[in-house]
Amino acid sequence: MNFAVDANDPPRLPVADRRQMVSEVRTLAAGSWWRVGGIMVLLLVAAASTLVLPLTVGWIVDTASRSGQSGIPTVFWWQLAGLGAAAIVGGAVEFFGVVALGRLIDTMVAELRERYLTAALALPEAEIERVGAGDIVTRAATDTRNVSEEFPTILPAVAAAAFTITLTLVGTAVIDWRFSVAFALAVPLYVAALRWYLPAVPPVYAVLRSADSTRGERVLTTLSALPTVKAFHAGPGRVARIRTAAWEVARWEVRAKIMQNRLFSRINLAEVVGLLVVVACGFFVAAPRGTSLGEITAASLLFLQVAAPISGLLYVMDDLQSATASLARVVGVTHDLPRHSEPTEPAETSSPATESLVHVHDVSFAYRADHPVLDGVSLHVSAGEHVAIVGTSGSGKTTLARLVAGVREPDSGRIDLAVTRAQIAYLSQEGHVFSGTLRENLLLAAPGSTDDMLRSALQITRADTLLKSLPDGLDTVLGEEGHRITAADVQLLSLARMVLSDPAVAILDEATADADSSNAALLDDAAAQALRGRSAIVIAHRLSQARVCDRIVVLEGGALIEEGTHDELLEAGGRYAHLWLIYSAQL
Template identity: 45%
Template sequence: MSVPLPLASAREVLHELRKSLPRGWWRLPSLIAVVLSAAASGVVGPLALGVVVDAIGAGDDAPPLAWTLAAVMAGAVVTGAVLTAVGMVSASQLFESALADLRERMVDTALHLPPARVEHAGTGDLIARAGDDVAQVSDAIPRVVPALVGAAFTIAVTLVGMAVIDPWYAVALIAITPLHVFAVRRYLRHAPGVYAAERAAMAERAQHLLDTLRGLETVRAYRTAPSHLDRISTASWAVVRWSMRARGIQNLFFARLNAAEFLGMAGLLVVGFVLVANGHGSVGGTTAAMLLFLRLFGPINELLFVVDDLQSALASLSRIVGVIRTAAPRDPVSESSRGPAGVEPHGTEPRDVDPRDVDPRDVDLRGITHAYDAGHPVLHDVSLRIAAGESVAVVGASGAGKSTLAAIAAGVHDPLVGEVDRPRSVALVTQDVHVFDADLRDNLTLAAPGATDDEVHAALRHVGAEDIVARLARGLDEPVGASGTPLSPSEAQHLALARVLLADPAFIVLDEATAEAGSTEAGRLEDAASAAIGGRTALVVAHRLSQAASADRVVLLDAGRVHEEGTHDDLRTAGGAYARLWDAWSRST
């Protein structure tokens, strides 16, 4: 069962946003001044038009007044438009920069998370956060930021303008505020949970899609497409259900806003009628008040409408910041832990080792017990010491725990029980090798960014892969991967082994790294693996027993326990399980 990465609280989101604006905070005062000036410019037009109405009502037909007011209104409109545009662009730039910083810090954190934590969460969850959630926030910024920054100032300035005409107009405007507050509070009561559930459903859908696409050949081979499609369909309909529920909440929210607009307009008309009828107001003043209120429709509706976008963006920000705030991994060099219920510690007492006899390249696994499900251990009290420069092959039946032991030795998983000492420089090569969508040189130098072309060629030559460069028209500059020249499984594995040489780690773990090669390429790839190990400390999960024969020592796992251990020749002579396994393999080859 997957365990999603955590969500951040509103306080944590605000804290991380502040950290993402260390170089842009000085823009805020000037941004506020620009937006406030734009809001003030918008009040000029309705007030001037009110003066025109009163002048006409008084029989004043002096052309200069009309032209003057027209010029003032036109100037206010142009000034307001320019300042609004400047404010929107500046605000968007400021917060887009903050989002870019958040995204970079999220990816950096994700790259340093323990692989086991990412596996437990599911790569779909992480991809959804880095893709869908970042896109959601990025799309919301151009709508939310101008609305939040501009609408608040516009409402405040308009309220002041109404109070200048007559305080009763401001009172009428304030009287309908509870309706807006009610609409927003009811919306906020239900919307956050719905949006969070919608995002989680999207992550679940992404996970099922990734699982199916990554294992497409296996799905076809075992004809399990219907069950995978059922899971994708179920996850997709879950997204649809949550999305429809979100749309329903939106529609109810908008209906309440429309009711507030109607009541506000009616209230202002009543107040204007009473004031004019009693001689306390003018038709021009009422006209100006009504125009100011109509002018508020846009900012108020925009502000309240973007509450929807804001909630969606905050849900996404919570997921993005949740990755950033994830606890830092423990030191992988030397760790110990106790298992959950159903996994009892065995043999966890540290062995007496003279520090003078310990080489920093040694690997020591002591009392390792591990389980993916509580109560069902896959490794039981496994202890293994690999001396510096020694190669140890691990063999056994499928399900014996070989890959789990390799993952723990490499630091991919932490043991539930036991201790692991390993060098800090570790390279793991599995049968699932990725070729990046880049040129051949970049695919190799990612392990050693400073490597020269001569060093790259030497690494390829050392693992017998120089023919890859020879067959590519542009050599190291040839694009490979998804959009470039395809590489065969054997070539991809050779590429991975060449990366190991360029990285030059102290400890190498090969987990059936030759399994993807066809029978015609098996020998070449095994030779390449041996060349990559080349005197380094190595743990090899042997896909073929010929790899075990060339190792310094062989460990036979059976049901998660060390069943036999020794050199290849000693185990064959002993006539035990390894000898029988070797005889059966020899007859089949």
């Protein structure tokens, strides 16, 4: 089989091995082993009740064949009562066992989702950019859904099969040990089916899940960059890539279904052969030695009784492989990757000799080796200083900001920090409102904040007007399903989150660039208030933001070409003065 992956697709997050999955399941099940034991007892009782039917039917056959009297023997009614009681008790016990097991699994899966979300949010931004959003989202959505939907069905089937097979073998041995030998003759067929299936199918599901991640990545990146795709007329090419990825998912799903059907055909063959062997053993081997017709009937029904859970077990093997592949992808994030509660510092970091909180030393960076983005840039930001970075599109402004924020690491040079990465806040122009109340949206930045602290942050960032306009105040539900707010309000909300997080260094990467001109003054004032008392790097979309900063740095072609205050740069008559002239003419 060809399991090749498109070289143009991003790398993937790790996938857990069996040892790591077992360790994670033990962690999730910690404190619940007594519940697991109780559930196993219920399922064992349910499995034992299923043996009443074949044994009682065999008893009925013997009763009918040996009875010389006309009419219905009295014991027949007791036999029927036993069947009814076993069915009622077995059904009730199995119901409670399956429900209890389902609740336990749902609880464990819910905790697994939380652990995954915690681990995913703690991933370094460089790692997120490396693997792409598609892999992260499909693991959070598709894979966790597969785990939660499949395992509540699989585990009861596995437990029922194990108990039923064990009890049935004991029952047949009690009837006549020769029937146990006949049962054993069918085992090689089941084993052969598993020996073919187990090595062949896991790689198929692994590639299927990877293809699903690729499809999600291509769809998400296209939708998130839709204006750029339209501007460069790249739609047909992006659609073609999505179509190719979707076809790969369909192709691997069909391949998995074909292998599933082949497994089922082998199971059906084993059932037919096994039943024929048991019946033949009963009539040609056991009957001449005194085994009754009822006992032969009971043994045949017991084989069918054990064949059903065996078949069910093999049938769910397909679901088990799919669910295990999904579990491995989720646990690969929750188990392998470290919890980045304290972001990692660069390898070459030293305490700056001055009062600078950020000191960039001769930094160069390139996304591709043949296309440098920054070339020998040096910059420092002192305590409480606001530094604006301006330049045309493609000059390296955002790249420099992301290097300082720790999203990327420089190819050469170094960045010295007098603060930890956790004390640096990076705000891009892509503000987001989560589905939830205004309070919940703000508490993301500082979970322990009081309502007074939330209102104060909104007031500082000039978003108190927004608060007053909402029908339920802090309890107003925002997002797609709730109250819609404007793009300017979204950016004010982002600034309020930054105030609540209280960073030592704030980086605004055109964080107020999406608003229309009528809100520009409001956003500029809100940003200025949010940055008061803290160091800041401002990627200025509007030069009015740069003008009020303590110092302005001009980038062009990845190099720092000018530096100074607004007045100094205007007097120098260089690149900044030219940009200011153009900006002023548009006002």
